[in-house]
Amino acid sequence: MTYKTQANASTKEAAYIEIFKALPGNSILLQADKGCYKILACTRGYLKISGVKEVDIIDKCIFDVFPSNPHDHNDTGESNLRDSLDYVLQSKETHELPVQRYDTENEEGTFRKRYWNVVNTPVILEKGEVNYIIHTVSEITELIKTGELKEKLKGLEILQNIILQLPAAIGIVKGSNHVLELANASALNLWGKNKDILGKPILESIPELEGQGIIELFNEVLLSGEPHFDNDVIVTTFRKGTREVRYFDRTFLPYYELNNNKPSGIFIMSHDVTEKVEAKKYAEEAKKEAERQKRLYETINGNTPDLIYVFDLEYKFTYANKALLNMWGSTWEQSVGKGLLENGYEPWHAEMHEREIDQVVATRSSIRGEVSFPHAIYGRRVYDYIFVPVFGENGEVESVAGTTRDITELKLAELSLRESDERFRNLADDSPMFVFIIDDSPEAPVSYWNKTWLQYTGLALEEAKGRAWNGIIHPDDIEEVMSHYLPAYQSQQAYYIPAIRVKRHDGIFRWHAFKGNPRYLANGAFNGFVGVGLDIHDQKLAQEALRQSEIQLQQKVAERTSELEKTVGELRRSNTNLEEFAYAASHDLKEPIRKIHFFSERLKHSLGDRMNSEEIRYFDRMESASKRMASLIDDLLTYSEVSLRPRVYELVDMNQLIGLVLEDLDLEIEDKAAVIRVDKLFTMQGHQRQLQQAFQNLIGNALKYSRPGIVPLINISYQQIIGKESGLKLTQEEQQKVFYSVSINDNGIGFEQAEAERIFNVFTRLHGNAEYKGTGIGLSIVRKVIENHNGHIWASSQPGVGSTFHILLPADSITKS
Template sequence: MPHDKGHAAADQLTQSEERYRALVTATSDVVYRMSPDWKVMSQLDGGSFLLDTGEPIDNWVEKYIHPEDQQKVYEAIEIAIRTKTIFALEHRVLRADGTLGWTFSRAVPLFNEQGEIIEWFGAANDVSARKQTEQDLQDAKDAAEHQKRTYETITSSTPDLIYVFALDYTFSYANEALLAMWGKTWDTAIGKRLIENGYEQWHADMHEREIDQIVATKQSIRGEVAFPHAVLGRRVYDYILNPVLNAQGEVEAVAGTTRDISDIRAAENTLAESEARFRMMAEATNIYIATSDESSNATYFNQSWTKLTGRPQKDLLAYGWVDLLHPDDQERHVKVYEKAFKAHKPLHDAFRVLNSEGEYRWLLIDGFPRNYMDGSFAGFISAGIDITELKEDEQRKNDFISMVSHELKTPLTSALSYVQVSKKRATEANDTVTAGMLERTEKQLGKMTRIINGFLNVSRLESGKIQIDAQRFDMAELMEEVKEEALISNTGHQIKFGYTKSIWVNADREKIAQVIQNFISNAVKYSRPNSTIQVRCKLVDGKAQVCTSDEGIGINHEDLPKLFERFYRVKDSEMRNISGFGIGLYLCNEIIKRHDGDIWAESTVGEGSTFYFTLPTVE
């Protein structure tokens, strides 16, 4: 009978175990059986989650467990075997479709009568969806935390005041700048209304009305207001209030940003005062003052311009005054202005303007570029004076010089002819003393002739009678002709001409030769005997450039800009004994300007000077 009872108990245990296995199988995605030491997986029913084993395997870790979780699985197994307790672990697995999944695995040890583990029976569930949800939630949390940190960094570092009103007019947020302005902390300011945070009653009432308006209209409001700062005193602020809408489109809060514009307003007031002072001075003077913007549009003419032209300021601004320029000056002055404007450089020019009485008046204009505070070009400001009387005096003087020059030229030419004939006869008679004296006389008469011709050229130039006979020619050929003449007429210096390639220009050949000869003549005049003079012509930036360099006494830097003015001579002790009237370089300047070229000089005192001019080239 006892034997029968033993069999019955065994059968009951077997049935109980089978019912447990059936329950586990029904409630789990995976069921598996492991050897006591977990080295062999004797069975795995993976369903659609994991691949079935089919037969016992010993590489189950590599087959099913993600490489990064294998060590974690080994450690959990070691603890379960050592303590003879349930194995439980959440880890990643390689799913049947080859993708990565998550499982929660539990295995219970089965013991024999001696209490030794004879097998592990385990079950696992697919928790991939839950883990993905948890990861998505964590990612969302991290993103929210990042956004919060970014927002707090921005709002705490900006000088702008940033805040949020609840609909009961209390502050639900205020950044560090606003708290500092109030002289409060978060705990003492948040949850308080405007009046409690130091706002005056009118100010608090104004913002509360604006909050009500935003709630009703869902529209932003912008304004400007002045109120006291805890440290800086009374300040001016620009603010904007925006509705914060919930998912139903209703206003649930009002967010605001306020910026301190006190310094901007102060600068604007200073600028306005400066502008007012400028206009007051401009309107009270007889000087003709005008301004333009960076696009060359006229922005201001003072009353002197209105009185001169008879045009109201609005007409001058709309239509300008270029049409009032004398026909002979119009094209030239426009070129001078446009060139200075494009280069953002000062301009200096004289021209005639038709006044309100129908007469032309001479104006001398100086224009200067204006810049914004950041250094960018802002336009031009010009100031002019009436030089009509001065021009008339100059004309009378020129007429007198022209008359005297003409009167002197005829007898001078006759005297030169007599001297040349007498020198020839003295030479034939072997009267060397007389011949020498006559030769020196001939040179002096030649110098006087050149001076008189210079005065006549100035007179013709200023009366508009000098003509430019432009023709196409090669600068290389002209340089060769100038070279032959220079080497014959100047034997006291070493004049060296550089090689000139073929460069074609459209210019007055005779007058360009005159400019080069003047450069060489000045180099000879102002440099030591037997010193070297270099003459070169080359192509530079698409233009023909001619330059003459000497080893002379040099010119002070402050004198260089004035060299090409009429009758200007350098006031220097070394130059007092050098003859000249200051008209040669003036004529050179006028000739080159009429060819749309540039002329300038560079010099170092004690080392010498270099004079340049350029001409546009042609094909």
């Protein structure tokens, strides 16, 4: 029984209490407050049977109104009733006390022994909690204590033949030894015994009962005179000599001799309910499974993005899942039980669905449609829906169920696809090339040709579809077409037909090339080809002319080759002369400088202390200028040498080469306490002296341009990369080559990135001689060396942070360490 809370609860509660008082039967309404269980209302029948007045019990705890009998320790009425009420409050289930002694106090203050049948029923509100308990009683004192039960027991002898044939196991035991006086056939069969056991103590005849609690129950019933009932009790039986465990409902009633108020024996009745218990267990398991299926159903319905709902035949919603409630922006209470208009449907929309519901009921079949409807969050959306009939037990339509799916995105995708297809066809029709679409088939049926093809062949689109191209392609070229198409179709790869003849509308064949690419559906499934055809007729004719001139071209190439060989020889002689000139020029230039330096030193020594400070400064400047000149000549000589690509390469171990460079620079390294870290490098084909000069210039610059007061840190590292990973603008061939990328990084003074390219120019310096000595040729030499080895060099820097020089050397001739 469930009560729904309302805003005017107090008024309605009073009305409910008056209704309760007028109910038939013997009941009181209790407040579900554990411990007290206050009486809120009572029926007239209850007042009559209990002998109390309404004014004496309302708003009082039930146990204050009906206390236990303090003079009889066997009175368990209050404790059993309290346990029953507590159980109902906790389990939220009805509980029954089939036979309960509960003595009542009379006006004289004494207690009268009374027996009752008691049923306690919970009243549950919307929150799922027990708020009230209905306590219903019926008195069975006379049935238990007086003539009716006694008459029934006395009549057992009369009914013995009937009892002996009953399917329930029935017996009577007497005395403190529990002598078995009566046992019907079902009892004997249950115990696996015969009639010889009658007249003997039951444990002597059936020792297997020992330890099963039977004797203890006999003693309890004999002592208290109270009947005992239990259900679904596990009992060990010995039917046909086989031990079995079965379930029984048992009744133990005190047996009274005539004119004797003290029981002399016990009437026993046991009913085998094993099948019922097992069926109950099965039903409980089935119930659990059904509940699980229900939870699963509710979970799916509650979490699916589809809208799920049910209409009754009055067009009102009897069910709406979470997605539909979210679309409405309302709750179950606000929406279910209401019609379409009440849930925000526009009149035309509501009328349309009502007609469709009528149609489903009349035709007993489903109906499907599409409709646009506003969503509470996402605005107007497009939905696909289906209504289906729900049939009752009589075969008639009792309701209409529906599901609705949001297909807005699908509709937008379809629109986009149509627009895309339209754009494709417009572009294709404007193309000077043939454009076609081939369906998914090994026969290459064409489903689309653009206007260019149709105008060229003189066919209409419907005429050109399918294998119509078979009559347009030159018969001798059909095999060529299929030899390219079939392998591409089987592998779902692109194909290219370099040259086939296509007949024009005037019957003239022209050469064309065709290219086809696979096309796919949105789900990734292969769906044929889309391709183009290009007129190459003029190129094809030109090929023949080219072939005819090939012999002449080969002759000219031979003549030109001979001329080039002569030119190469002259270049070699010129390079030799240039080298000799460079050596002679450097020697002739360096000799006067050496003499200037030599004689200035002798003159300075000869004059000695006779020179003043200004004259000494002149000599120092002259010596400095001569040294710079000598250095410049050396650098020019080196630059002239590296400007010539080496004729012979050798195997160069870069690890050893860097070691030699660091040995040459050991004084500078020691003077500046520099820290130099070098990765394990590689071995390559190159020019040892040029490479050593290049790396000495780079490392020397890193030492020279260090920041004052900062320990120079120089890192030399490399990695193997593919050309396209370098970020440089390389040739197509270089992008696919393997390179070693070497980086020389320092923490020196750095420079502006804008100067990163200019520093490799000859005689370019970013600082004056007063700050840093140099000729401005060192980095030009480095670039020449790297270019002689088919490599690349570039720099990145930041003032005050340091510089990094990046070197890219081809690895095709490199042998790993």
